[in-house]
Amino acid sequence: MFFYYLKLGAVNLKRNPIITALMVITLAVGVAAAMTTLTILRGMSGDPIPHKSDRLFYVQIDTGPVGRENPNGEPDAQMSYTDTMNLWRAAKAPRQTPLMGTSDTVSPERKDLQPFITTGLAVGADFFSMFDVPLLEGRFWSAEQDKAGSDVVVITRQMRDRLFGEGQSAVGKRLMLSQRELTIIGVLDTWSPLPKFYRLVGSNRYGSHEDYFLPIEYAVRVESGIEGQVSCTSRPDPGFQGFLQSDCTWLQYWVELAEAGDRQGFADYLVAYVNEQKKLDRLPRTVNNRLRDVNEWMVQQGVVDNDTVVATWLAFAFLAVCLVNTVGLLLAKFSARPGEIGVRRALGASRAEIFSQFLTEAGVVGLVGAALGILLTLAALAYVRQYARDIALLTEMDWLMLLTTVLISLVAALGAGLLPTWRACQVLPAAQLKSQ
Amino acid sequence: MIRMNKLSKVYRTHMIETHALRGIEIDVQPGEFVAVTGPSGSGKTTFLNIAGLLEEHTGGDYFLDGVNVTGLNDNQRSRLRNEKLGFIFQGFNLIPDLNLFDNVDVPLRYRGFNAAERRRRIEEALAQVGLSARIKHYPSELSGGQQQRVAIARALAGSPKVLLADEPTGNLDTQMARGVMELLEEINARGTTILMVTHDPELAARAARNVHIVDGLVTDFVRREAPSLVAVA
Numbered sequence: 001m002f003f004y005y006l007k008l009g010a011v012n013l014k015r016n017p018i019i020t021a022l023m024v025i026t027l028a029v030g031v032a033a034a035m036t037t038l039t040i041l042r043g044m045s046g047d048p049i050p051h052k053s054d055r056l057f058y059v060q061i062d063t064g065p066v067g068r069e070n071p072n073g074e075p076d077a078q079m080s081y082t083d084t085m086n087l088w089r090a091a092k093a094p095r096q097t098p099l100m101g102t103s104d105t106v107s108p109e110r111k112d113l114q115p116f117i118t119t120g121l122a123v124g125a126d127f128f129s130m131f132d133v134p135l136l137e138g139r140f141w142s143a144e145q146d147k148a149g150s151d152v153v154v155i156t157r158q159m160r161d162r163l164f165g166e167g168q169s170a171v172g173k174r175l176m177l178s179q180r181e182l183t184i185i186g187v188l189d190t191w192s193p194l195p196k197f198y199r200l201v202g203s204n205r206y207g208s209h210e211d212y213f214l215p216i217e218y219a220v221r222v223e224s225g226i227e228g229q230v231s232c233t234s235r236p237d238p239g240f241q242g243f244l245q246s247d248c249t250w251l252q253y254w255v256e257l258a259e260a261g262d263r264q265g266f267a268d269y270l271v272a273y274v275n276e277q278k279k280l281d282r283l284p285r286t287v288n289n290r291l292r293d294v295n296e297w298m299v300q301q302g303v304v305d306n307d308t309v310v311a312t313w314l315a316f317a318f319l320a321v322c323l324v325n326t327v328g329l330l331l332a333k334f335s336a337r338p339g340e341i342g343v344r345r346a347l348g349a350s351r352a353e354i355f356s357q358f359l360t361e362a363g364v365v366g367l368v369g370a371a372l373g374i375l376l377t378l379a380a381l382a383y384v385r386q387y388a389r390d391i392a393l394l395t396e397m398d399w400l401m402l403l404t405t406v407l408i409s410l411v412a413a414l415g416a417g418l419l420p421t422w423r424a425c426q427v428l429p430a431a432q433l434k435s436q
Numbered sequence: 437m438i439r440m441n442k443l444s445k446v447y448r449t450h451m452i453e454t455h456a457l458r459g460i461e462i463d464v465q466p467g468e469f470v471a472v473t474g475p476s477g478s479g480k481t482t483f484l485n486i487a488g489l490l491e492e493h494t495g496g497d498y499f500l501d502g503v504n505v506t507g508l509n510d511n512q513r514s515r516l517r518n519e520k521l522g523f524i525f526q527g528f529n530l531i532p533d534l535n536l537f538d539n540v541d542v543p544l545r546y547r548g549f550n551a552a553e554r555r556r557r558i559e560e561a562l563a564q565v566g567l568s569a570r571i572k573h574y575p576s577e578l579s580g581g582q583q584q585r586v587a588i589a590r591a592l593a594g595s596p597k598v599l600l601a602d603e604p605t606g607n608l609d610t611q612m613a614r615g616v617m618e619l620l621e622e623i624n625a626r627g628t629t630i631l632m633v634t635h636d637p638e639l640a641a642r643a644a645r646n647v648h649i650v651d652g653l654v655t656d657f658v659r660r661e662a663p664s665l666v667a668v669a
Contacts, residue, residue, distance in 0.1 A: 004545050011533055343529045346490060347590070348518025348546035350511045430490040433525055433602075 005357045009364030023329045027369030030322025031409045032376030037312040039401050043394030045304040048197045053294035054260040059253045062288035064233040075288050077201045078249040092269050093255035097124035098216050100251050101228035107176035108163050119227050120212035122219030130256045131198050138171035138186035149217030154186040159211040200301040202228030206391050267291045323416045330420040342432030351425045358424045362417025370409035437629045438464040444495035445482050456482040458652040469624040471643035472633045479652040484633045488600045489517045501597050518546050522591030526603035528583040530575040537571045540590045561589035581612030601632040
């Protein structure tokens with residue numbers, strides 16, 4: 001009977017075409033508003049690495065003098081070179097990596113290409129396995145190369161295509177970064193998590209991704225330029241070494257634990273570390289560490305801004321208003337058909353069958369509304385892409401969101417159809433048949 | 437086929453009770469053609485609605501083809517209505533958005549026949565009323581008489597035991613009414629029980645048996661040997 005009801009639903013779309021069109025448009029506009037904001041909200045707030053987000057932790061240690069603490073009680077978002085390297089070299093977690101933004105001038109070997117400035121990341125060798133970075137060709141650097149700060153680099157596929165031509169192998173070739181020569185040992189496959197959860201501080205969270213990856217020891221050794229945020233509470237001693245030995249915070253630090261339950265153990269280790277440093281007349285503030293998993297860190301960093309959350313709520317409120325209108329239109333549409341209901345009841349339809357038929361009809365309106373809603377959502381996202389470039393990469397609609405659009409439209413239409421359908425079931429057939 | 441014992445129907449509002457039927461006693465045998473007559477407001481439409489399971493009676497018993505319908509729920513009544521009864525209305529009551537095929541298909545869908553069986557029955561029923569050539573037409577493309585014939589085809593398609601007709605020729609001119617009446621007589625001759633409400637004495641005279649209802653009571657029975665085949669004026 002379901003397909004029979006679907007067929008009737010399709011036939012009845014043509015009945016009262018103006019009311020039908022109004023219903024579909026009302027529903028589609030409401031769904032499109034909701035889905036546009038939801039798509040952006042999902043892009044902002046979705047778990048970027050769900051299978052291990054509860055095992056990846058961002059580390060913070062409160063650095064700086066007593067009396068100049070953050071009013072909100074938070075330690076600085078980044079860590080000093082001393083603490084970062086101490087923790088990294090101690091390697092108490094199964095995997096760990098420091099993270100530092102860099103910026104360099106690339107001098108292509110090809111004469112037809114002009115030098116250009118681009119950004120990269122200086123990280124530890126564990127970075128790639130911690131964040132599931134895919135490799136297209138070559139390899140990542142080893143722990144030994146990590147410690148030695150070898151002159152090696154891993155570049156992205158886009159960078160390879162740009163420098164050497166699409167599909168050309170880059171492994172073993174040279175890369176000139178700010179007049180320094182490095183050997184390309186690996187090329188990443190496409191990897192563009194959004195937001196850039198691994199680097200929420202000091203970079204555009206929804207912006208373009210880094211083009212190259214260096215061992216952090218190399219970046220420090222060659223005094224590579226820092227691309228990101230540097231925070232100092234006092235003037236560091238002169239020179240790069242003075243900067244390294246200061247309490248300026250400019251490095252980010254991630255650890256991956258074997259189990260989520262290992263968190264407390266690592267937190268205890270951090271407390272012990274800070275207390276050890278205090279004995280060396282460092283870290284004078286009260287112990288105030290933070291160990292946040294990926295999702296906690298994204299929340300703390302306000303990855304989902306309040307405007308987007310409010311916009312999403314408003315969009316769903318608008319959808320609710322659209323639904324109220326759809327209820328009214330469905331009531332008008334169904335109330336014009338008591339004669340048909342009477343006939344169907346006389347010919348053997350039970351109330352349940354009338355209910356199923358009319359609810360299916362509401363569902364058909366929902367499906368048509370979904371189709372139009374998807375088109376309107378795509379148009380709205382294209383508009384956002386055009387005029388809000390900082391979140392342009394979040395405006396892609398995947399299959400899940402398309403499916404969600406259909407489901408929301410369907411559920412909305414079925415919800416809106418409940419009252420009109422219930423009223424249709426209450427029609428007394430005898431009264432209608434005589435009055436026809 | 438239809439047996440009612442002391443059947444009554446009372447409509448109640450918060451202030452008023454209206455006795456539409458007051459202890460109807462009737463026994464319609466299989467294959468009978470019974471005309472139900474009576475003045476306006478006598479209760480004959482209420483009687484037909486209860487016979488057609490479109491309304492529930494408030495007192496007495498009603499047996500349809502041996503099944504006591506008292507206390508049946510909506511699903512059971514709907515199933516019984518679909519399997520045992522066919523309806524013909526004064527206003528035809530075809531669904532305007534469906535073509536003839538789909539109109540006749542309606543009761544068969546609720547019966548749960550498969551597609552092939554439904555098609556066979558629809559084509560057979562429309563052939564029986566002489567409208568095979570119009571199978572894809574819509575009701576608005578037909579005359580009143582043709583529409584009533586479609587309604588008869590729809591009623592017949594499910595092979596009902598009883599055909600309930602409420603003023604079946606009330607909206608038709610003389611010639612069309614004659615054709616419909618002859619069709620009903622033919623259907624009855626093939627064994628289908630017919631219960632027809634009419635206020636037209638000439639039409640009633642063509643039934644084998646008349647039941648007269650006044651003020652909710654059966655007041656008169658007239659049994660005839662055979663239906664006369666005179667033209668309806």
